Amino acid sequence: MVISIIGLGLIGGSMARDLSSQMNVRVYGVDVSIVHQEQALALGLVHEIVDLNGAIAESDVIILAMPVNYVQTLLPTILDKVQDHTTVIDVGSTKAEICAVVADHPRRARYVAAHPLAGTEFSGPQAALRGLFNGKKNIICEPERSAADALDTATKLFHSLGMTTTHLSAEEHDKHLAYVSHLSHVSSFMLGLTVLDIEKDESQIFDLASTGFESTVRLAKSNPKTWSAIFSKNKTYLTEALQSYIDHLENFKQLISNNDVDTMEALMNHSNDIKRILKS
Amino acid sequence: MVISIIGLGLIGGSMARDLSSQMNVRVYGVDVSIVHQEQALALGLVHEIVDLNGAIAESDVIILAMPVNYVQTLLPTILDKVQDHTTVIDVGSTKAEICAVVADHPRRARYVAAHPLAGTEFSGPQAALRGLFNGKKNIICEPERSAADALDTATKLFHSLGMTTTHLSAEEHDKHLAYVSHLSHVSSFMLGLTVLDIEKDESQIFDLASTGFESTVRLAKSNPKTWSAIFSKNKTYLTEALQSYIDHLENFKQLISNNDVDTMEALMNHSNDIKRILKS
Numbered sequence: 001m002v003i004s005i006i007g008l009g010l011i012g013g014s015m016a017r018d019l020s021s022q023m024n025v026r027v028y029g030v031d032v033s034i035v036h037q038e039q040a041l042a043l044g045l046v047h048e049i050v051d052l053n054g055a056i057a058e059s060d061v062i063i064l065a066m067p068v069n070y071v072q073t074l075l076p077t078i079l080d081k082v083q084d085h086t087t088v089i090d091v092g093s094t095k096a097e098i099c100a101v102v103a104d105h106p107r108r109a110r111y112v113a114a115h116p117l118a119g120t121e122f123s124g125p126q127a128a129l130r131g132l133f134n135g136k137k138n139i140i141c142e143p144e145r146s147a148a149d150a151l152d153t154a155t156k157l158f159h160s161l162g163m164t165t166t167h168l169s170a171e172e173h174d175k176h177l178a179y180v181s182h183l184s185h186v187s188s189f190m191l192g193l194t195v196l197d198i199e200k201d202e203s204q205i206f207d208l209a210s211t212g213f214e215s216t217v218r219l220a221k222s223n224p225k226t227w228s229a230i231f232s233k234n235k236t237y238l239t240e241a242l243q244s245y246i247d248h249l250e251n252f253k254q255l256i257s258n259n260d261v262d263t264m265e266a267l268m269n270h271s272n273d274i275k276r277i278l279k280s
Numbered sequence: 281m282v283i284s285i286i287g288l289g290l291i292g293g294s295m296a297r298d299l300s301s302q303m304n305v306r307v308y309g310v311d312v313s314i315v316h317q318e319q320a321l322a323l324g325l326v327h328e329i330v331d332l333n334g335a336i337a338e339s340d341v342i343i344l345a346m347p348v349n350y351v352q353t354l355l356p357t358i359l360d361k362v363q364d365h366t367t368v369i370d371v372g373s374t375k376a377e378i379c380a381v382v383a384d385h386p387r388r389a390r391y392v393a394a395h396p397l398a399g400t401e402f403s404g405p406q407a408a409l410r411g412l413f414n415g416k417k418n419i420i421c422e423p424e425r426s427a428a429d430a431l432d433t434a435t436k437l438f439h440s441l442g443m444t445t446t447h448l449s450a451e452e453h454d455k456h457l458a459y460v461s462h463l464s465h466v467s468s469f470m471l472g473l474t475v476l477d478i479e480k481d482e483s484q485i486f487d488l489a490s491t492g493f494e495s496t497v498r499l500a501k502s503n504p505k506t507w508s509a510i511f512s513k514n515k516t517y518l519t520e521a522l523q524s525y526i527d528h529l530e531n532f533k534q535l536i537s538n539n540d541v542d543t544m545e546a547l548m549n550h551s552n553d554i555k556r557i558l559k560s
Binding site: 195265 | 459487504511524
Protein backbone atom coordinates (compact mmCIF):
# COMPACT_ATOMS: atom_id res chain seq x y z
CA MET A 1 0.00 0.00 0.00
CA VAL A 2 1.28 3.45 -0.91
CA ILE A 3 0.42 6.32 1.44
CA SER A 4 1.36 9.85 0.47
CA ILE A 5 1.56 12.53 3.10
CA ILE A 6 1.37 16.10 1.90
CA GLY A 7 2.93 18.40 4.46
CA LEU A 8 5.71 16.95 6.60
CA GLY A 9 5.36 19.07 9.73
CA LEU A 10 4.54 18.00 13.26
CA ILE A 11 1.34 16.15 12.35
CA GLY A 12 2.21 14.83 8.89
CA GLY A 13 5.73 13.95 10.00
CA SER A 14 4.49 12.07 13.05
CA MET A 15 1.97 10.13 10.95
CA ALA A 16 4.73 9.35 8.44
CA ARG A 17 7.04 8.15 11.18
CA ASP A 18 4.54 5.59 12.49
CA LEU A 19 3.09 4.55 9.13
CA SER A 20 6.46 4.03 7.46
CA SER A 21 7.44 1.43 10.03
CA GLN A 22 4.35 -0.69 9.27
CA MET A 23 4.55 -3.83 7.16
CA ASN A 24 3.67 -3.46 3.50
CA VAL A 25 3.35 0.30 3.66
CA ARG A 26 5.38 2.60 1.50
CA VAL A 27 5.23 6.25 2.56
CA TYR A 28 5.78 9.06 0.08
CA GLY A 29 6.33 12.58 1.34
CA VAL A 30 5.35 15.80 -0.42
CA ASP A 31 6.39 19.19 0.91
CA VAL A 32 6.96 22.60 -0.72
CA SER A 33 9.99 23.18 1.49
CA ILE A 34 13.27 21.65 0.33
CA VAL A 35 14.54 21.86 3.89
CA HIS A 36 11.55 19.86 5.16
CA GLN A 37 12.02 17.31 2.36
CA GLU A 38 15.64 16.78 3.35
CA GLN A 39 14.86 16.61 7.05
CA ALA A 40 12.07 14.09 6.50
CA LEU A 41 14.39 11.85 4.51
CA ALA A 42 17.29 12.24 6.92
CA LEU A 43 15.02 11.40 9.87
CA GLY A 44 13.62 8.38 8.04
CA LEU A 45 10.05 9.67 8.29
CA VAL A 46 9.28 8.78 4.67
CA HIS A 47 10.65 6.29 2.16
CA GLU A 48 10.72 8.73 -0.68
CA ILE A 49 10.05 12.37 -1.57
CA VAL A 50 7.80 12.76 -4.61
CA ASP A 51 5.97 15.65 -6.25
CA LEU A 52 2.25 16.20 -5.92
CA ASN A 53 1.36 14.66 -9.29
CA GLY A 54 3.49 11.62 -8.53
CA ALA A 55 1.65 11.22 -5.24
CA ILE A 56 -1.75 11.56 -6.89
CA ALA A 57 -0.88 9.02 -9.58
CA GLU A 58 0.51 6.31 -7.33
CA SER A 59 -1.18 6.47 -3.96
CA ASP A 60 -3.80 4.32 -2.32
CA VAL A 61 -4.15 6.90 0.42
CA ILE A 62 -3.36 10.62 0.31
CA ILE A 63 -3.18 12.49 3.60
CA LEU A 64 -3.34 16.30 3.59
CA ALA A 65 -1.47 17.58 6.63
CA MET A 66 -0.85 21.23 5.87
CA PRO A 67 -2.42 24.43 7.29
CA VAL A 68 -6.21 24.31 6.83
CA ASN A 69 -6.31 27.19 4.35
CA TYR A 70 -4.06 25.19 1.99
CA VAL A 71 -6.17 22.07 2.53
CA GLN A 72 -9.20 24.04 1.43
CA THR A 73 -7.44 25.20 -1.73
CA LEU A 74 -5.79 21.92 -2.65
CA LEU A 75 -8.45 19.36 -1.80
CA PRO A 76 -10.77 19.98 -4.79
CA THR A 77 -7.83 19.77 -7.23
CA ILE A 78 -6.67 16.52 -5.72
CA LEU A 79 -10.16 15.02 -5.88
CA ASP A 80 -10.33 16.05 -9.54
CA LYS A 81 -7.32 13.89 -10.31
CA VAL A 82 -7.25 10.88 -7.96
CA GLN A 83 -7.78 7.33 -9.03
CA ASP A 84 -11.12 5.74 -8.30
CA HIS A 85 -9.85 3.58 -5.45
CA THR A 86 -7.79 6.28 -3.69
CA THR A 87 -8.84 7.54 -0.27
CA VAL A 88 -8.09 11.21 0.43
CA ILE A 89 -7.94 12.22 4.09
CA ASP A 90 -7.32 15.61 5.60
CA VAL A 91 -6.23 15.97 9.21
CA GLY A 92 -6.84 19.67 9.77
CA SER A 93 -8.16 21.21 12.99
CA THR A 94 -11.25 22.80 11.38
CA LYS A 95 -13.75 20.91 9.33
CA ALA A 96 -16.84 22.94 8.33
CA GLU A 97 -15.32 25.13 5.59
CA ILE A 98 -13.25 22.28 4.19
CA CYS A 99 -16.31 20.03 3.98
CA ALA A 100 -18.31 22.86 2.42
CA VAL A 101 -15.79 23.45 -0.34
CA VAL A 102 -16.12 19.87 -1.60
CA ALA A 103 -19.78 19.34 -0.69
CA ASP A 104 -20.82 19.24 -4.35
CA HIS A 105 -17.65 17.75 -5.74
CA PRO A 106 -18.51 14.74 -7.98
CA ARG A 107 -15.87 12.71 -6.14
CA ARG A 108 -16.73 13.82 -2.60
CA ALA A 109 -17.12 10.16 -1.63
CA ARG A 110 -13.35 9.55 -1.98
CA TYR A 111 -12.70 12.10 0.76
CA VAL A 112 -12.72 11.53 4.54
CA ALA A 113 -12.74 14.60 6.79
CA ALA A 114 -10.66 13.70 9.87
CA HIS A 115 -9.08 15.36 12.85
CA PRO A 116 -6.73 13.28 14.97
CA LEU A 117 -6.63 15.08 18.34
CA ALA A 118 -2.94 15.17 19.11
CA GLY A 119 -0.07 17.58 18.89
CA THR A 120 2.64 19.50 20.70
CA GLU A 121 3.68 23.15 20.63
CA PHE A 122 6.57 22.36 18.26
CA SER A 123 6.56 22.27 14.48
CA GLY A 124 8.36 20.97 11.40
CA PRO A 125 9.64 17.47 10.55
CA GLN A 126 12.06 17.58 13.48
CA ALA A 127 9.09 17.83 15.84
CA ALA A 128 7.68 14.53 14.51
CA LEU A 129 7.19 12.06 17.32
CA ARG A 130 6.82 8.32 17.26
CA GLY A 131 3.56 7.33 18.96
CA LEU A 132 2.15 10.87 19.06
CA PHE A 133 -1.34 9.57 18.27
CA ASN A 134 -1.27 6.45 20.40
CA GLY A 135 -4.19 6.29 22.84
CA LYS A 136 -5.71 9.53 21.52
CA LYS A 137 -9.03 10.28 19.87
CA ASN A 138 -9.75 10.83 16.20
CA ILE A 139 -12.83 12.59 14.83
CA ILE A 140 -14.33 11.86 11.44
CA CYS A 141 -16.92 14.35 10.18
CA GLU A 142 -19.72 13.67 7.73
CA PRO A 143 -18.93 9.95 7.59
CA GLU A 144 -22.12 9.43 5.55
CA ARG A 145 -20.61 11.52 2.74
CA SER A 146 -17.62 9.19 2.35
CA ALA A 147 -17.71 5.92 0.39
CA ALA A 148 -17.84 2.89 2.68
CA ASP A 149 -14.43 1.66 1.55
CA ALA A 150 -12.82 5.09 2.00
CA LEU A 151 -14.28 5.45 5.50
CA ASP A 152 -13.11 1.96 6.34
CA THR A 153 -9.58 2.64 5.07
CA ALA A 154 -9.34 5.87 7.06
CA THR A 155 -10.69 4.30 10.25
CA LYS A 156 -8.21 1.42 9.95
CA LEU A 157 -5.36 3.84 9.30
CA PHE A 158 -6.09 5.84 12.47
CA HIS A 159 -6.63 2.61 14.40
CA SER A 160 -3.17 1.48 13.28
CA LEU A 161 -1.78 4.63 14.91
CA GLY A 162 -3.48 3.64 18.18
CA MET A 163 -6.47 5.97 17.85
CA THR A 164 -10.18 5.43 18.44
CA THR A 165 -12.44 7.19 15.97
CA THR A 166 -15.76 8.89 16.73
CA HIS A 167 -18.11 10.74 14.40
CA LEU A 168 -19.36 14.33 14.63
CA SER A 169 -20.97 16.77 12.25
CA ALA A 170 -18.50 19.32 10.89
CA GLU A 171 -20.36 22.16 12.65
CA GLU A 172 -20.35 20.37 16.00
CA HIS A 173 -16.67 19.59 15.57
CA ASP A 174 -15.78 23.22 14.92
CA LYS A 175 -17.92 24.51 17.77
CA HIS A 176 -16.49 22.11 20.33
CA LEU A 177 -12.92 22.53 19.17
CA ALA A 178 -13.30 26.31 19.44
CA TYR A 179 -13.77 25.81 23.19
CA VAL A 180 -11.46 22.95 24.06
CA SER A 181 -8.55 23.73 21.77
CA HIS A 182 -8.63 26.91 19.71
CA LEU A 183 -9.58 29.16 22.65
CA SER A 184 -6.72 27.71 24.71
CA HIS A 185 -4.32 28.65 21.95
CA VAL A 186 -5.57 32.25 21.72
CA SER A 187 -5.51 32.49 25.52
CA SER A 188 -1.91 31.31 25.61
CA PHE A 189 -0.67 33.41 22.66
CA MET A 190 -2.18 36.54 24.24
CA LEU A 191 -0.79 35.72 27.67
CA GLY A 192 2.64 35.54 26.05
CA LEU A 193 2.13 38.94 24.41
CA THR A 194 0.87 40.55 27.60
CA VAL A 195 3.88 39.41 29.55
CA LEU A 196 6.31 40.32 26.76
CA ASP A 197 4.80 43.81 26.74
CA ILE A 198 5.76 44.50 30.29
CA GLU A 199 9.14 42.89 29.81
CA LYS A 200 10.23 45.86 27.73
CA ASP A 201 10.82 47.86 30.87
CA GLU A 202 11.32 45.04 33.26
CA SER A 203 13.98 42.69 32.02
CA GLN A 204 14.30 40.77 35.25
CA ILE A 205 10.65 39.74 35.26
CA PHE A 206 11.36 36.37 33.74
CA ASP A 207 13.62 35.32 36.54
CA LEU A 208 10.36 34.99 38.39
CA ALA A 209 8.48 32.86 35.89
CA SER A 210 7.71 29.53 37.50
CA THR A 211 6.10 26.32 36.35
CA GLY A 212 2.55 27.71 36.50
CA PHE A 213 3.39 30.37 33.94
CA GLU A 214 5.22 27.86 31.75
CA SER A 215 2.18 25.64 31.65
CA THR A 216 -0.33 28.34 30.70
CA VAL A 217 1.97 29.91 28.11
CA ARG A 218 3.23 26.67 26.53
CA LEU A 219 0.92 26.89 23.52
CA ALA A 220 2.25 30.37 22.71
CA LYS A 221 5.21 28.56 21.17
CA SER A 222 2.95 27.04 18.50
CA ASN A 223 3.27 27.65 14.77
CA PRO A 224 1.68 31.01 13.73
CA LYS A 225 0.84 29.89 10.17
CA THR A 226 -0.94 26.76 11.33
CA TRP A 227 -2.94 28.67 13.90
CA SER A 228 -3.82 31.81 11.96
CA ALA A 229 -5.45 29.51 9.40
CA ILE A 230 -7.36 27.60 12.08
CA PHE A 231 -8.53 30.78 13.80
CA SER A 232 -9.64 32.28 10.53
CA LYS A 233 -11.47 29.14 9.38
CA ASN A 234 -13.24 28.77 12.72
CA LYS A 235 -14.04 32.46 13.04
CA THR A 236 -17.70 32.26 14.09
CA TYR A 237 -17.39 29.75 16.90
CA LEU A 238 -14.02 31.00 18.06
CA THR A 239 -15.05 34.65 18.39
CA GLU A 240 -18.11 33.47 20.33
CA ALA A 241 -15.90 31.45 22.70
CA LEU A 242 -13.46 34.37 22.98
CA GLN A 243 -16.25 36.79 23.85
CA SER A 244 -17.45 34.47 26.59
CA TYR A 245 -13.87 34.20 27.92
CA ILE A 246 -13.42 37.98 27.85
CA ASP A 247 -16.74 38.42 29.70
CA HIS A 248 -15.57 36.05 32.43
CA LEU A 249 -12.26 37.90 32.72
CA GLU A 250 -13.99 41.31 32.89
CA ASN A 251 -16.34 40.05 35.57
CA PHE A 252 -13.49 38.59 37.61
CA LYS A 253 -11.46 41.79 37.31
CA GLN A 254 -14.44 43.64 38.77
CA LEU A 255 -14.65 41.16 41.64
CA ILE A 256 -10.97 41.67 42.42
CA SER A 257 -11.42 45.46 42.30
CA ASN A 258 -14.35 45.16 44.70
CA ASN A 259 -12.51 42.77 47.04
CA ASP A 260 -15.45 40.41 46.58
CA VAL A 261 -13.58 37.40 47.91
CA ASP A 262 -16.70 35.28 48.41
CA THR A 263 -17.84 35.49 44.81
CA MET A 264 -14.27 34.96 43.58
CA GLU A 265 -14.05 31.78 45.66
CA ALA A 266 -17.44 30.56 44.45
CA LEU A 267 -16.33 30.96 40.83
CA MET A 268 -12.97 29.32 41.45
CA ASN A 269 -14.68 26.44 43.24
CA HIS A 270 -16.83 25.98 40.15
CA SER A 271 -13.76 26.18 37.92
CA ASN A 272 -12.09 23.50 40.09
CA ASP A 273 -14.72 21.21 38.63
CA ILE A 274 -12.48 20.99 35.60
CA LYS A 275 -10.61 18.33 37.62
CA ARG A 276 -13.53 15.96 37.15
CA ILE A 277 -13.47 16.54 33.43
CA LEU A 278 -9.76 16.15 32.90
CA LYS A 279 -9.83 12.87 34.80
CA SER A 280 -12.66 11.31 32.84
CA MET B 281 17.10 23.78 66.01
CA VAL B 282 13.32 23.96 66.29
CA ILE B 283 11.40 25.10 63.20
CA SER B 284 7.64 25.61 63.44
CA ILE B 285 5.56 25.66 60.33
CA ILE B 286 2.16 27.27 60.59
CA GLY B 287 -0.08 25.98 57.83
CA LEU B 288 0.58 22.44 56.60
CA GLY B 289 -0.73 22.70 53.04
CA LEU B 290 1.15 22.24 49.78
CA ILE B 291 3.87 24.81 50.58
CA GLY B 292 4.16 24.43 54.35
CA GLY B 293 3.88 20.65 54.08
CA SER B 294 6.55 20.44 51.39
CA MET B 295 8.92 22.62 53.44
CA ALA B 296 8.19 20.45 56.48
CA ARG B 297 8.91 17.28 54.54
CA ASP B 298 12.38 18.44 53.49
CA LEU B 299 13.31 20.24 56.71
CA SER B 300 12.26 17.38 58.99
CA SER B 301 14.74 15.06 57.31
CA GLN B 302 17.67 17.38 58.02
CA MET B 303 20.13 16.67 60.83
CA ASN B 304 19.49 18.50 64.08
CA VAL B 305 16.19 19.95 62.96
CA ARG B 306 12.99 19.35 64.86
CA VAL B 307 9.88 20.41 62.94
CA TYR B 308 6.70 21.41 64.75
CA GLY B 309 3.50 21.74 62.80
CA VAL B 310 0.61 24.08 63.55
CA ASP B 311 -2.67 23.91 61.66
CA VAL B 312 -6.26 24.88 62.48
CA SER B 313 -7.54 21.77 60.72
CA ILE B 314 -7.53 18.54 62.75
CA VAL B 315 -7.58 16.59 59.50
CA HIS B 316 -4.46 18.38 58.28
CA GLN B 317 -2.75 17.81 61.63
CA GLU B 318 -3.42 14.08 61.43
CA GLN B 319 -2.38 13.83 57.79
CA ALA B 320 0.87 15.73 58.45
CA LEU B 321 1.76 13.34 61.28
CA ALA B 322 0.74 10.25 59.35
CA LEU B 323 2.81 11.35 56.36
CA GLY B 324 5.79 12.09 58.60
CA LEU B 325 5.95 15.72 57.45
CA VAL B 326 6.44 17.01 61.01
CA HIS B 327 7.81 15.55 64.22
CA GLU B 328 5.06 16.97 66.38
CA ILE B 329 1.84 18.96 66.25
CA VAL B 330 1.82 21.89 68.69
CA ASP B 331 -0.46 24.87 69.26
CA LEU B 332 0.47 28.38 68.19
CA ASN B 333 1.64 29.49 71.63
CA GLY B 334 3.78 26.41 72.00
CA ALA B 335 5.37 27.15 68.63
CA ILE B 336 6.02 30.77 69.55
CA ALA B 337 7.58 29.82 72.89
CA GLU B 338 9.94 27.13 71.62
CA SER B 339 10.96 27.92 68.04
CA ASP B 340 14.16 29.24 66.56
CA VAL B 341 12.37 29.72 63.28
CA ILE B 342 8.64 30.23 62.64
CA ILE B 343 7.40 29.87 59.07
CA LEU B 344 3.97 31.24 58.13
CA ALA B 345 2.61 29.21 55.24
CA MET B 346 -1.09 30.00 55.17
CA PRO B 347 -3.20 32.14 52.80
CA VAL B 348 -1.79 35.67 52.65
CA ASN B 349 -4.81 37.28 54.31
CA TYR B 350 -4.18 35.15 57.43
CA VAL B 351 -0.46 35.94 57.30
CA GLN B 352 -1.34 39.61 57.36
CA THR B 353 -3.57 39.14 60.43
CA LEU B 354 -1.32 36.80 62.35
CA LEU B 355 2.15 38.19 61.70
CA PRO B 356 1.94 41.25 64.04
CA THR B 357 0.65 39.08 66.91
CA ILE B 358 3.46 36.60 66.44
CA LEU B 359 6.09 39.34 66.34
CA ASP B 360 4.60 40.72 69.60
CA LYS B 361 5.36 37.45 71.35
CA VAL B 362 8.45 35.86 69.81
CA GLN B 363 11.73 35.43 71.60
CA ASP B 364 14.55 37.84 70.74
CA HIS B 365 16.52 35.28 68.74
CA THR B 366 13.59 33.84 66.76
CA THR B 367 13.37 34.38 62.99
CA VAL B 368 9.85 34.71 61.58
CA ILE B 369 9.48 34.03 57.85
CA ASP B 370 6.38 34.19 55.70
CA VAL B 371 6.26 32.42 52.35
CA GLY B 372 3.18 34.05 50.82
CA SER B 373 2.79 34.99 47.16
CA THR B 374 2.18 38.71 47.80
CA LYS B 375 4.51 40.90 49.79
CA ALA B 376 3.61 44.63 49.77
CA GLU B 377 0.59 44.59 52.11
CA ILE B 378 2.20 42.10 54.47
CA CYS B 379 5.36 44.22 54.71
CA ALA B 380 3.23 47.35 55.20
CA VAL B 381 1.31 45.90 58.12
CA VAL B 382 4.51 45.34 60.12
CA ALA B 383 6.49 48.30 58.77
CA ASP B 384 6.38 50.10 62.11
CA HIS B 385 6.35 47.05 64.33
CA PRO B 386 9.04 47.40 67.05
CA ARG B 387 10.25 43.88 66.22
CA ARG B 388 10.13 44.20 62.43
CA ALA B 389 13.79 43.13 62.30
CA ARG B 390 12.91 39.58 63.40
CA TYR B 391 10.78 39.15 60.27
CA VAL B 392 11.94 38.07 56.81
CA ALA B 393 9.49 38.53 53.89
CA ALA B 394 10.07 35.61 51.54
CA HIS B 395 8.46 33.97 48.52
CA PRO B 396 9.85 30.64 47.39
CA LEU B 397 8.74 30.32 43.75
CA ALA B 398 7.43 26.79 43.62
CA GLY B 399 4.13 24.98 43.73
CA THR B 400 1.69 22.71 41.98
CA GLU B 401 -2.04 22.93 41.37
CA PHE B 402 -2.76 20.59 44.29
CA SER B 403 -3.31 21.49 47.92
CA GLY B 404 -3.27 20.16 51.48
CA PRO B 405 -0.69 18.05 53.36
CA GLN B 406 -1.18 15.17 50.93
CA ALA B 407 0.06 17.41 48.13
CA ALA B 408 3.38 17.96 49.95
CA LEU B 409 6.29 16.93 47.75
CA ARG B 410 9.86 16.09 48.67
CA GLY B 411 12.23 18.35 46.73
CA LEU B 412 9.51 20.76 45.56
CA PHE B 413 11.84 23.73 46.04
CA ASN B 414 15.04 22.15 44.74
CA GLY B 415 16.65 24.20 41.96
CA LYS B 416 14.01 26.92 42.21
CA LYS B 417 14.26 30.62 43.05
CA ASN B 418 13.39 32.33 46.31
CA ILE B 419 12.70 36.05 46.67
CA ILE B 420 13.35 38.00 49.85
CA CYS B 421 11.81 41.47 50.01
CA GLU B 422 13.03 44.41 52.07
CA PRO B 423 16.13 42.51 53.23
CA GLU B 424 17.44 45.75 54.76
CA ARG B 425 14.53 45.74 57.21
CA SER B 426 15.50 42.33 58.63
CA ALA B 427 18.21 41.83 61.26
CA ALA B 428 21.42 40.43 59.78
CA ASP B 429 21.12 37.16 61.73
CA ALA B 430 17.45 36.68 60.74
CA LEU B 431 18.23 37.30 57.08
CA ASP B 432 21.15 34.91 57.31
CA THR B 433 19.02 32.20 58.94
CA ALA B 434 16.28 32.56 56.31
CA THR B 435 18.74 32.51 53.41
CA LYS B 436 20.44 29.39 54.78
CA LEU B 437 17.08 27.71 55.29
CA PHE B 438 16.03 28.26 51.66
CA HIS B 439 19.52 27.25 50.51
CA SER B 440 19.10 23.99 52.44
CA LEU B 441 15.97 23.34 50.34
CA GLY B 442 18.05 23.80 47.17
CA MET B 443 16.95 27.38 46.42
CA THR B 444 18.88 30.46 45.39
CA THR B 445 17.68 33.69 46.95
CA THR B 446 17.47 37.09 45.27
CA HIS B 447 16.24 40.41 46.66
CA LEU B 448 13.45 42.66 45.39
CA SER B 449 11.40 45.48 46.80
CA ALA B 450 7.94 44.36 47.90
CA GLU B 451 6.31 46.55 45.23
CA GLU B 452 8.51 45.16 42.44
CA HIS B 453 7.80 41.64 43.65
CA ASP B 454 4.04 42.14 43.55
CA LYS B 455 4.12 43.85 40.17
CA HIS B 456 6.21 41.15 38.53
CA LEU B 457 4.34 38.28 40.12
CA ALA B 458 1.05 39.78 38.91
CA TYR B 459 2.30 39.16 35.36
CA VAL B 460 4.23 35.91 35.60
CA SER B 461 2.07 34.04 38.07
CA HIS B 462 -1.16 35.62 39.28
CA LEU B 463 -2.39 36.52 35.77
CA SER B 464 -1.75 32.93 34.63
CA HIS B 465 -3.96 31.70 37.44
CA VAL B 466 -6.85 34.06 36.58
CA SER B 467 -6.45 33.17 32.91
CA SER B 468 -6.68 29.47 33.69
CA PHE B 469 -9.54 29.72 36.22
CA MET B 470 -11.59 31.74 33.71
CA LEU B 471 -10.77 29.37 30.85
CA GLY B 472 -12.12 26.58 33.01
CA LEU B 473 -15.33 28.52 33.70
CA THR B 474 -15.82 29.43 30.05
CA VAL B 475 -15.55 25.83 28.95
CA LEU B 476 -17.74 24.56 31.81
CA ASP B 477 -20.39 27.08 30.74
CA ILE B 478 -20.76 25.57 27.32
CA GLU B 479 -20.58 22.06 28.74
CA LYS B 480 -24.07 22.51 30.23
CA ASP B 481 -25.60 21.86 26.83
CA GLU B 482 -22.81 19.93 25.29
CA SER B 483 -21.83 17.04 27.48
CA GLN B 484 -19.64 15.36 24.91
CA ILE B 485 -17.36 18.38 24.51
CA PHE B 486 -14.79 17.01 26.92
CA ASP B 487 -14.18 13.93 24.86
CA LEU B 488 -12.37 16.36 22.63
CA ALA B 489 -10.16 18.00 25.22
CA SER B 490 -6.56 17.28 24.35
CA THR B 491 -3.22 17.98 25.94
CA GLY B 492 -3.19 21.65 24.90
CA PHE B 493 -6.35 22.33 26.83
CA GLU B 494 -5.09 20.39 29.83
CA SER B 495 -1.96 22.46 29.95
CA THR B 496 -3.67 25.87 29.81
CA VAL B 497 -6.38 24.88 32.29
CA ARG B 498 -4.14 23.06 34.78
CA LEU B 499 -3.99 25.96 37.23
CA ALA B 500 -7.80 26.07 37.39
CA LYS B 501 -7.47 23.14 39.79
CA SER B 502 -5.70 25.37 42.34
CA ASN B 503 -7.01 26.16 45.82
CA PRO B 504 -9.67 28.93 45.75
CA LYS B 505 -8.93 30.22 49.27
CA THR B 506 -5.21 30.54 48.62
CA TRP B 507 -5.80 32.37 45.37
CA SER B 508 -8.70 34.65 46.33
CA ALA B 509 -6.41 36.02 49.06
CA ILE B 510 -3.51 36.51 46.63
CA PHE B 511 -5.72 38.20 44.02
CA SER B 512 -7.22 40.48 46.62
CA LYS B 513 -3.87 41.44 48.16
CA ASN B 514 -2.34 42.15 44.76
CA LYS B 515 -5.36 43.99 43.44
CA THR B 516 -3.68 47.01 41.88
CA TYR B 517 -1.03 45.25 39.84
CA LEU B 518 -3.21 42.28 38.98
CA THR B 519 -6.13 44.31 37.63
CA GLU B 520 -3.59 46.28 35.54
CA ALA B 521 -2.18 43.04 34.13
CA LEU B 522 -5.69 41.67 33.56
CA GLN B 523 -6.75 44.80 31.70
CA SER B 524 -3.73 44.49 29.42
CA TYR B 525 -4.56 40.82 28.82
CA ILE B 526 -8.22 41.64 28.04
CA ASP B 527 -7.09 44.38 25.62
CA HIS B 528 -4.89 41.88 23.77
CA LEU B 529 -7.74 39.37 23.59
CA GLU B 530 -10.21 42.02 22.34
CA ASN B 531 -7.77 43.12 19.69
CA PHE B 532 -7.11 39.56 18.56
CA LYS B 533 -10.83 38.80 18.42
CA GLN B 534 -11.21 41.76 16.09
CA LEU B 535 -8.37 40.48 13.88
CA ILE B 536 -10.06 37.09 13.64
CA SER B 537 -13.39 38.75 12.77
CA ASN B 538 -11.64 40.77 10.06
CA ASN B 539 -9.74 37.76 8.69
CA ASP B 540 -6.59 39.80 9.19
CA VAL B 541 -4.29 36.81 8.97
CA ASP B 542 -1.11 38.86 8.48
CA THR B 543 -1.49 40.83 11.69
CA MET B 544 -2.52 37.69 13.57
CA GLU B 545 0.65 35.97 12.39
CA ALA B 546 2.82 38.96 13.28
CA LEU B 547 1.44 38.95 16.83
CA MET B 548 1.83 35.20 17.19
CA ASN B 549 5.38 35.40 15.88
CA HIS B 550 6.08 37.95 18.58
CA SER B 551 4.42 35.75 21.18
CA ASN B 552 6.61 32.84 20.03
CA ASP B 553 9.43 34.87 21.55
CA ILE B 554 8.30 33.44 24.87
CA LYS B 555 10.43 30.40 23.87
CA ARG B 556 13.57 32.44 24.40
CA ILE B 557 12.41 33.44 27.85
CA LEU B 558 11.31 30.05 29.04
CA LYS B 559 14.65 28.60 28.01
CA SER B 560 16.79 31.14 29.82
